[in-house]
Amino acid sequence: MDGNVKWKLRFAIVLCASVLFVGIAGAQQIERSSLAPTPPMGWNSWNKFGCNVSEDLIKSVANAIASNGMKDAGYQYVVIDDCWQVGRDENGFILADPQRFPSGIKALADYVHSKGLKFGLYSDAGTKTCAGRPGSQGHEYQDALQYARWDVDYLKYDWCHTGTRNAEEAYTTMSNALLATGRPIVFSICEWGTSKPWLWAEGIGNLWRTTGDISDVWSSNKKWPDGSCCQLGMVNIVELQADLYPYAGPGHWNDPDMLEVGNGGMTIPEYQAHFSFWALLAAPLIAGNDVRSMSPATKDILTNPEVIAVDQDKLGREGRRIAKYRDSEVWAKPLSDGSRAVILFNRGESDSNVPVSWQQLGYPNHLPAKVRDLWGHRDVGSFTGSYAADVPRHSVVMLKITP
Numbered sequence: 001m002d003g004n005v006k007w008k009l010r011f012a013i014v015l016c017a018s019v020l021f022v023g024i025a026g027a028q029q030i031e032r033s034s035l036a037p038t039p040p041m042g043w044n045s046w047n048k049f050g051c052n053v054s055e056d057l058i059k060s061v062a063n064a065i066a067s068n069g070m071k072d073a074g075y076q077y078v079v080i081d082d083c084w085q086v087g088r089d090e091n092g093f094i095l096a097d098p099q100r101f102p103s104g105i106k107a108l109a110d111y112v113h114s115k116g117l118k119f120g121l122y123s124d125a126g127t128k129t130c131a132g133r134p135g136s137q138g139h140e141y142q143d144a145l146q147y148a149r150w151d152v153d154y155l156k157y158d159w160c161h162t163g164t165r166n167a168e169e170a171y172t173t174m175s176n177a178l179l180a181t182g183r184p185i186v187f188s189i190c191e192w193g194t195s196k197p198w199l200w201a202e203g204i205g206n207l208w209r210t211t212g213d214i215s216d217v218w219s220s221n222k223k224w225p226d227g228s229c230c231q232l233g234m235v236n237i238v239e240l241q242a243d244l245y246p247y248a249g250p251g252h253w254n255d256p257d258m259l260e261v262g263n264g265g266m267t268i269p270e271y272q273a274h275f276s277f278w279a280l281l282a283a284p285l286i287a288g289n290d291v292r293s294m295s296p297a298t299k300d301i302l303t304n305p306e307v308i309a310v311d312q313d314k315l316g317r318e319g320r321r322i323a324k325y326r327d328s329e330v331w332a333k334p335l336s337d338g339s340r341a342v343i344l345f346n347r348g349e350s351d352s353n354v355p356v357s358w359q360q361l362g363y364p365n366h367l368p369a370k371v372r373d374l375w376g377h378r379d380v381g382s383f384t385g386s387y388a389a390d391v392p393r394h395s396v397v398m399l400k401i402t403p
C-alpha cells in the first residue's frame with residue numbers, strides 16, 4: 001500500500017468513528033431541563049379511580065380528552081397511576097396486569113398517541129409501590145428501557161418502601177436511566193416534600209411534589225387514623241407553597257399535587273379557587289376527575305383559557321403571597337407581557353372586600369392599569385393606584401392587571 005492510500009484509509013476510519021461517536025452521543029443528548037418548558041398538563045387516574053385502572057378506562061378517558069375541549073385547552077398527558085403492574089418476568093422485566101391490560105401497554109400507548117395525546121406511567125423508587133406492586137429499586141435501567149420500548153412519555157415516580165435510601169441519589173438514578181434511553185420522558189418526582197426536593201431536584205426531575213397527598217376538601221389538617229400527619233385540604237396545601245416560588249421555572253416545577261376539580265368534595269367557587277391557585281403557582285395541571293362524564297361547570301373550570309394562560313405563561317415564574325389580612329390574602333404572579341395575575345382570596349366564613357395596591361404589585365401608584373376578571377371573562381375598567389373587590393366566603397376573584 002503506498003503512503004497516499006494508507007493516509008486515505010486512516011482518514012476514512014477516523015471519519016467513520018467520528019460519525020458513529022456523534023450518532024451515539026447524539027442519541028443520548030436529551031437535556032432534562034428542556035422537557036416541560038411550561039407546567040405539564042394532563043390527566044391521572046389516582047384521585048378518582050385509585051387502583052381501579054384498565055385499558056378500557058384509559059382509552060375512554062383519552063377519547064374524552066381528545067373530543068371534549070380538554071385537548072384543545074392544552075391537556076396532553078394521560079397517566080396511569082399505581083396498580084397497572086403485577087410482577088416481573090423471568091428476566092426481571094416489569095409486567096402489566098394481563099386481566100386489566102390484555103392488549104399490553106405498548107398497544108395502549110399507541111392508542112393514546114393516535115388521539116394526539118401523550119402517555120404516562122407510574123412507578124416507585126422503593127421495592128414496592130404505595131399500593132404494594134413491584135417498585136423499580138434495583139431495576140431502574142431495565143424499567144426505563146421497557147418504558148422507552150413502550151413509547152412512554154411521562155413517568156411519575158413515588159417514594160413508598162424506600163427504607164433508608166437517599167432521595168436525591170434515588171431520583172438521580174432513575175432520571176439518568178430515562179435519559180439514557182434516548183427518549184424524551186418527563187420525570188415527575190413524587191417524594192411528598194420530605195427532603196425538600198425544591199433544593200436539589202432542578203435538573204433531575206421536571207416537577208416535584210411539595211406536600212403529602214391532596215384531599216378533596218376545602219380545608220383539613222386532620223391526622224390519619226394511624227396517627228401520622230395529615231390529611232391535607234386544598235387551602236392547607238396552598239399555605240405550604242407560600243415560600244417555594246423561587247425554586248420553580250421552565251423545565252422544573254413545584255407540584256402541589258393533582259387536581260380534585262370535579263370530584264365532588266368542594267363547591268364550584270371552591271374548585272375555581274383551587275384551579276386559580278394551581279395556575280398562579282405555575283403548577284402542573286393534572287386533572288383527577290372522571291372527564292368522561294363531568295358537569296358543564298366542572299368543564300368550564302378545567303378549560304378556562306384565561307386561567308390556563310396564567311399557568312402556561314412562558315416566563316415561567318411561580319406566583320407568591322404579597323399580602324395577608326385576617327381572613328383574606330392577595331397573591332400575584334408576574335407574566336411575560338409585564339402584567340400580573342392576581343388572586344384576591346377569601347379563606348374565611350363571611351364575605352369580604354379584598355384590596356390590592358399597585359405598590360404591592362411592584363407598579364408605581366400613579367400608573368393607570370386595566371383590570372380583567374378571569375372568571376367573569378370581562379374587563380372591569382381602568383384603575384390607578386389600587387383595586388378592591390367583594391369576595392364571597394371560601395372563594396377567589398382572579399384578575400389580570402395590565403398597566
Ligand code: GLA
Nearest residue numbers: 046081082130131158190213
Ligand atoms: C402516593 C402518591 C399518590 C398516589 C399513590 C398511589 O400516595 O402520593 O399520588 O400515586 O401513592 O398508590
